[in-house]
Amino acid sequence: MKLYDVTELAIRNLRESILRNSLTTVGISVGVASLVAMLSLGIGLQQLADRRLAKSGLFDTVVVTSRREMRNFGRDTENGPSPTESPSLDEPARQQIEKLANVSEAYPEIRFVTELRYEDKPQLSMVAGLPSSARSNDAFDGMQGKFFSSDSAPEAILQKSFAAQLLGVKPKPGSDDVNLADVAKPLLGKELVMNYAERTATPSTGTASDTSGYSVVSRQQSLKIVGVCELDPDSMRGQARARVFIPLQLAQTLHVMQPSDLRDTTNVVGGKPTYTALQVHVKSPKYIQSVEDAIKKMGFNTFSIVDATKNIRQFFAVLDLFLGIFGSLALAVASIGIINTLVMAILERRREIGIMKAIGASDSDVRGLFFAEAAGMGVLGGALGVALGWTIGRVINIGTNIYLKRQHFPPEQIWFVPWWLVFGAIAFAIVVSLLSGLYPAGRAARMDPVQALRYE
């Protein structure tokens, strides 16, 4: 039989027992829906975790230090050049690292402890330079005020606890924390004066030996408070965390005296300033290892939290697998429904099969017809199931977001149906249906026409 004849006859047969076939199709669609809902939830959660990790900036960052530094984070230094032969971490090195494959940016880490005056009251704090790319960091989610207007603007973002300290606000009794909006309101737009030590090069005397000479001058920089943020954007630093942030380029132009400067004076590496550390952002956490290896080859120390992402990915792979298995269980039950429906159809249509064989239908014609009916239920059930699964996921998402809103959290997409899942689920439903049709179709094809015609 030609394909369109098989299709036409299968559709006509499906319509004949509309109730039973519809119920079977609904069974398949419930199975597919549970599969789609489970997997889309798994995928959505994984994407959410990926987004949060990417925004945290922890898992796509490599910290680069010179081997001359003591700060090697306890990592091995056996490979590569010895500390004394190691290249210095200066601007050419930064540019070289930035040009490596899959590196999105490399910027110097500038942090220093200095005095800040607010309404003439001095406060001591760690100040850090922030690149404009940090704007998307999740630490700035829900920040009061706004991010720096430019990379060199004389502006500052304060961490909540520092803001509270400036105002002398203490957490309310019974609460561990101060309210962000309460401390931000009086501070936004106000001025903060930073006193710092600038390192300036001494005028050259013409001799080669004094190229490393510099002098230290006390300077003042007034900063406008533009934002107050809830979390510590620098939580990776542990005890060295900064509580005041200024634009990175501004920090660079200030030439604030760095702790490493003193060491350089004794080491005598040349007149050029070197960086204490570089922050290297890679395009995706999966490139961390290759970038780290490349930087190590250049003779620097590196540090990253790559192992953590590996574990998280593994967790989601297992989660997806389990969700998929649970989803498939419903589809397995549905496939028994298909077998039952088709076996019933064979018994019911025994005489019809006999007639068809008597007038010339081959085994493959009969088998094809039953297969087409199974596939028809699979296609319909699959499509309905995807729609149902999509709706379930959407409802879950809306429900979750209502809950998140009540808890004062920003809305999140915890559920995602990619196109491959849509087509994959329909294809899976068809495959399951065809497998379920295997036995009934074979049985119908093998039916003895004389016996079948005798059946009333």
Add this chain to the structure above:
Amino acid sequence: MSNGSAPNPAIAIRTENVHRHYQMGDSVIRAVDGISLHINAGEFIALLGTSGSGKSSLLNLIAGLDRPTSGSVVVQDRDLAKLSRQELAKYRLKSVGMVFQSFNLIPSMNLIENVELPLRFAELDRSKRENICREALNRVGLSGRLKHRPTELSGGEQQRAALARALINQPQVLLADEPTGNLDSHTGTEIMNLIRECNESLRMTVVMVTHEHALAERYAKRMIFLADGKLASSAAVPAPGVEQGGAH
């Protein structure tokens, strides 16, 4: 009857010592028990016998619906016992047409769809099918009943549709199993006239199973009597003049 085994174009159907045994529990039923017969092309044969004499079983063997336990059934020089399932299906589709006592139309399909079914199996183009089916139903006088379902028709009309379906692929052999068994005598005569027309104008070989001696005598050219699965006797029907005088 001749016992010669050389191919003879004049012989349409030949069975050689054909057996069909069924196992029923511990006992063996010998439905067909060593029948050898030759049927010439264009002949109209009536297979007669009492119930259980094996006439329908023999017809099923000739129709390729069943396979012999031993012996051979050769139809148009093809030994059906040696054909594969696929080849046997093709044989049923193209070489023989069959009508049954209970009509065997598919109740969920209307007449034109029922008649169209063998053309679907023969993979004929959809565009050509409708005309062929209309003509076939027209020939049996059912042009006004194309879209009716079998249950909406009388027995005679159903049998005429079944006949149209049996002839749709232009087979050389028409096999009829008690074609008038479920019909009154008037409608039975109508059906028998149609079958005779196929035999006479289309030169089709017709093998009809019946237990009505009078009917066989009136339409068949030769009567073959079976008893207990064996050939009992064979007799040529007298000339047409005598036939007309036969009671019905």
